[in-house]
Amino acid sequence: MRPKRRRLAFLSVGLVLLGVAVALVLTALEDGVTFFYTPSKVAANDVPAGQQFRLGGLVERGTRRNLEDGVSVAFRVTDCIHSLQVVYKGVLPDLFREGQGVVAIGQLEPGGVFRADTILAKHDENYMPKDLADQLKEQGQWHADGGGKPCAEAKS
Amino acid sequence: MSAEIGHFALIVAAVLALGQSVFPMAGAVRRHGALMSLGGTLATGQFVFVSIAFGALTWAFVTSDFSVANVAQNSHSAKPLLYKITGVWGNHEGSMVLWCLILSLFGACVAWFGSNIAPGLRARVIAIQGVIGLAFLAFVLLTSNPFDRVNPMPPDGRGLNPILQDPGLAFHPPLLYLGYVGFSVTFAFAIAALLEGRVDAAWGRWVRPWALAAWSFLTLGIALGSWWAYYELGWGGFWFWDPVENASFMPWLVGTALLHSAIVAEKRDTLKSWSILLAILTFSLSLLGTFLVRSGVLTSVHTFATDPERGLFILAILAVTIGGALVLYAWRAPALKGGGLFRPISREGALIVNNLLITVAALTVLFGTLYPLIVDALGLGKISVGPPYFNATFIPLMAPLILAMGIAPFLPWKRADLAGALDRLKPIVAVTIGAAVVVVFLEDRHSFAAALGIGLAVWAIGASALEVAGRVRLFRAPFGESLRRAAAMPRSAWGMTLAHAAAGVVVAGITASSVWQTEIVRVMEPGDSAELAGYTVAFAGVREVRVGNYLARRGQFTVSEGGAAIATLWPEKRVYLPQRTPTTEAAIRTTWFADLYIVLGDPDEKGGHAVRLYHNPLVPWIWIGAVLMFLGGMVSLTDRRHRVGAPRRPARPAPARPAEA
Numbered sequence: 001m002r003p004k005r006r007r008l009a010f011l012s013v014g015l016v017l018l019g020v021a022v023a024l025v026l027t028a029l030e031d032g033v034t035f036f037y038t039p040s041k042v043a044a045n046d047v048p049a050g051q052q053f054r055l056g057g058l059v060e061r062g063t064r065r066n067l068e069d070g071v072s073v074a075f076r077v078t079d080c081i082h083s084l085q086v087v088y089k090g091v092l093p094d095l096f097r098e099g100q101g102v103v104a105i106g107q108l109e110p111g112g113v114f115r116a117d118t119i120l121a122k123h124d125e126n127y128m129p130k131d132l133a134d135q136l137k138e139q140g141q142w143h144a145d146g147g148g149k150p151c152a153e154a155k156s
Numbered sequence: 157m158s159a160e161i162g163h164f165a166l167i168v169a170a171v172l173a174l175g176q177s178v179f180p181m182a183g184a185v186r187r188h189g190a191l192m193s194l195g196g197t198l199a200t201g202q203f204v205f206v207s208i209a210f211g212a213l214t215w216a217f218v219t220s221d222f223s224v225a226n227v228a229q230n231s232h233s234a235k236p237l238l239y240k241i242t243g244v245w246g247n248h249e250g251s252m253v254l255w256c257l258i259l260s261l262f263g264a265c266v267a268w269f270g271s272n273i274a275p276g277l278r279a280r281v282i283a284i285q286g287v288i289g290l291a292f293l294a295f296v297l298l299t300s301n302p303f304d305r306v307n308p309m310p311p312d313g314r315g316l317n318p319i320l321q322d323p324g325l326a327f328h329p330p331l332l333y334l335g336y337v338g339f340s341v342t343f344a345f346a347i348a349a350l351l352e353g354r355v356d357a358a359w360g361r362w363v364r365p366w367a368l369a370a371w372s373f374l375t376l377g378i379a380l381g382s383w384w385a386y387y388e389l390g391w392g393g394f395w396f397w398d399p400v401e402n403a404s405f406m407p408w409l410v411g412t413a414l415l416h417s418a419i420v421a422e423k424r425d426t427l428k429s430w431s432i433l434l435a436i437l438t439f440s441l442s443l444l445g446t447f448l449v450r451s452g453v454l455t456s457v458h459t460f461a462t463d464p465e466r467g468l469f470i471l472a473i474l475a476v477t478i479g480g481a482l483v484l485y486a487w488r489a490p491a492l493k494g495g496g497l498f499r500p501i502s503r504e505g506a507l508i509v510n511n512l513l514i515t516v517a518a519l520t521v522l523f524g525t526l527y528p529l530i531v532d533a534l535g536l537g538k539i540s541v542g543p544p545y546f547n548a549t550f551i552p553l554m555a556p557l558i559l560a561m562g563i564a565p566f567l568p569w570k571r572a573d574l575a576g577a578l579d580r581l582k583p584i585v586a587v588t589i590g591a592a593v594v595v596v597f598l599e600d601r602h603s604f605a606a607a608l609g610i611g612l613a614v615w616a617i618g619a620s621a622l623e624v625a626g627r628v629r630l631f632r633a634p635f636g637e638s639l640r641r642a643a644a645m646p647r648s649a650w651g652m653t654l655a656h657a658a659a660g661v662v663v664a665g666i667t668a669s670s671v672w673q674t675e676i677v678r679v680m681e682p683g684d685s686a687e688l689a690g691y692t693v694a695f696a697g698v699r700e701v702r703v704g705n706y707l708a709r710r711g712q713f714t715v716s717e718g719g720a721a722i723a724t725l726w727p728e729k730r731v732y733l734p735q736r737t738p739t740t741e742a743a744i745r746t747t748w749f750a751d752l753y754i755v756l757g758d759p760d761e762k763g764g765h766a767v768r769l770y771h772n773p774l775v776p777w778i779w780i781g782a783v784l785m786f787l788g789g790m791v792s793l794t795d796r797r798h799r800v801g802a803p804r805r806p807a808r809p810a811p812a813r814p815a816e817a
Contacts, residue, residue: 006497006498006499006500009500010500010505010508010512013508013509013512014512014516017512017513017516017553018516020516020552020553021516021517021519021520021549021553024520024548024549024552024553025520025523025524025545025549027548028544028545028546028548028549029527029541029545031544032524032541032542032543032544032545032546032548033527033539033540033541033542033545034539034540034542035537035538035539036537036538036539036540054540066760066761069679070678070679070760070764070766071677071678071679071757071766089677090677090766090768091390091677091740091755091757091758091766091767091768092757092758094729094737094738094739094740095737095738
């Protein structure tokens with residue numbers, strides 16, 4: 001086989017592969033991507049039911065309680081305007097604290113309760129998820145000192 | 157004083173790096189021998205002075221010199237000595253000094269061990285190492301000086317993030333950097349070759365050991381990080397497709413492709429400009445990884461020290477390096493002449509398929525990692541790309557790669573007979589299909605994924621074993637003859653076989669632990685027991701203990717099998733004292749075939765504790781496989797071909813053609 005034709009052959013194999021990869025990427029993006037919403041976005045009915053998404057906010061003080069089965073916990077996540085009831089079955093991360101930032105991954109149930117599969121709280125006392133900080137800034141709720149912490153005290 | 161000595165040594169090192177960038181390059185252009193050899197001396201000098209700086213910083217940490225801001229912020233007098241030392245690179249400034257140290261070490265290594273490299277090429281390689289060193293030393297001196305003093309001096313330090321006080325994570329950065337930074341040498345070789353405008357087979361031979369060393373260390377570094385995440389984060393998972401993990405995984409992938417294309421460049425004098433492109437891309441991805449981790453543009457479970465302004469500096473280094481290298485490539489690469497001819501079905505062809513699959517897979521990972529940034533920049537919302545995306549794109553591209561990996565060693569160079577190769581592989585094909593069928597019938601959950609994964613693992617291990625058996629004529633020649641052949645087999649062949657089989661071991665571990673993991677989450681009161689995967693786990697209770705610099709609630713669990721107690725496990729919830737930071741320490745019992753993994757949660761009002769129990773089959777194989785890959789790389793590195801500069805012997809004892817019979 002002449003070098004030119006050989007190069008053409010490998011180039012076409014490469015292009016076919018690239019096409020396969022693009023197809024894989026496009027289908028994978030359908031369910032591999034999770035959006036980030038705050039409780040206000042959820043309250044505004046922007047979120048389709050049953051779709052997995054990441055809920056970010058502050059754990060509202062005084063709302064955390066253990067449920068009957070002993071391993072589930074319920075708490076409210078707030079962005080200082082709206083708040084949302086969250087239920088999670090499992091062991092909470094070490095840095096889960098009332099009044100601190102949290103990201104919950106899961107979906108809305110028909111009753112308007114957010115059922116979380118994963119709870120993320122970062123290994124840093126001052127942690128505020130970047131997405132959340134940006135959203136709070138957008139909503140004018142950002143306080144440079146402690147990142148909007150005071151509002152978590154308020155009942156909504 | 158040590159801080160001032162360290163700071164001064166860094167400045168001297170930067171000046172030496174400047175000289176190292178200029179003189180050997182000028183010498184190579186003018187064919188001036190003395191100028192060229194000055195490069196080696198300067199590279200050694202740069203290494204010596206960065207070592208002095210690193211030593212001074214280490215001294216400040218060991219003696220708890222809290223007048224140094226970096227020590228005050230990241231260390232504490234009550235910390236064990238080991239973590240005072242590893243705390244040096246447990247923070248941004250110190251880790252960048254470590255980066256510079258390893259970079260200068262690699263530059264010096266080219267000078268020390270590169271005597272078989274053509275002088276002109278070596279001088280250029282050393283000069284380019286100097287340029288990279290200068291950029292990073294400037295970065296440290298201008299934006300991240302670890303020797304800044306603090307006034308007034310605090311009475312004690314703030315302590316190292318307790319999650320970093322762990323042997324696994326302590327040695328993760330040095331290994332990772334040995335890999336990341338090691339690829340700077342292959343990058344320097346690529347740029348030097350483009351500047352010279354000449355790439356021959358010898359270039360492939362010179363590049364390969366550096367690529368091998370960097371790749372081996374990167375493998376070990378990634379594995380160590382994944383192992384740490386597994387036992388420390390307490391989720392029972394080992395890989396989260398987290399941006400920081402991807403940042404180290406992408407250079408590993410493209411580095412793997414480079415490792416293979418360099419073989420073709422060396423043995424067949426072709427695929428040279430492609431190898432150069434891969435060398436450029438690998439180091440570019442290393443730099444991109446550093447940028448992503450250090451700038452904090454991506455949030456992650458792993459990053460600890462981030463700062464957007466420093467990110468800008470690294471971004472500038474990144475842009476100049478990648479942009480400059482690619483422009484140079486576009487300008488010079490078309491002039492490089494291709495060499496040996498071959499047919500599509502051949503060893504060369506198989507290695508090209510390997511390269512295409514790996515680079516396309518790396519592209520999909522890159523896209524998934526950067527996609528949230530792109531979407532955010534376009535104002536389309538905040539998203540994150542999770543494991544489902546990566547599993548759905550990466551696995552379908554890796555499956556054919558592992559299939560090809562089994563066949564390729566049976567294909568000779570230039571032209572091959574695919575049907576004949578498959579005919580020789582018949583027993584392995586049978587075993588693979590058998591294993592997959594057994595898995596399908598054994599298990600009803602996820603049967604397809606499990607069958608595919610286990611089948612691929614059996615295939616990779618089996619084909620590697622058959623390949624060695626063929627080479628040494630096992631059972632077809634007297635046993636002594638087989639032993640003699642095994643001993644005479646080139647080390648690089650042993651290394652390849654080991655690494656390929658290790659890939660199978662890793663695939664088996666990933667598949668089994670993902671598909672057959674069992675998990676129980678429940679409240680246990682003292683005296684309760686739970687059944688998991690044939691084990692009975694009894695909870696005895698929780699005690700408060702104080703150890704070193706932390707307080708712990710320590711749970712006691714007795715594991716029994718068939719009524720007989722076989723182990724006691726002690727998972728902990730710790731609170732580290734200086735900062736009152738809580739951490740979770742999972743307790744793990746491993747049999748090398750499966751792990752029993754216990755996490756102690758929070759107590760409830762009635763004296764019970766939330767407990768998470770996992771049974772993870774074959775999970776240790778992931779790390780065993782990674783260590784085998786590392787060993788494969790090391791064995792290959794000891795091949796005499798890499799040490800001997802003499803021309804290759806024309807008649808080799810048939811290493812490339814296993815079993816002509």
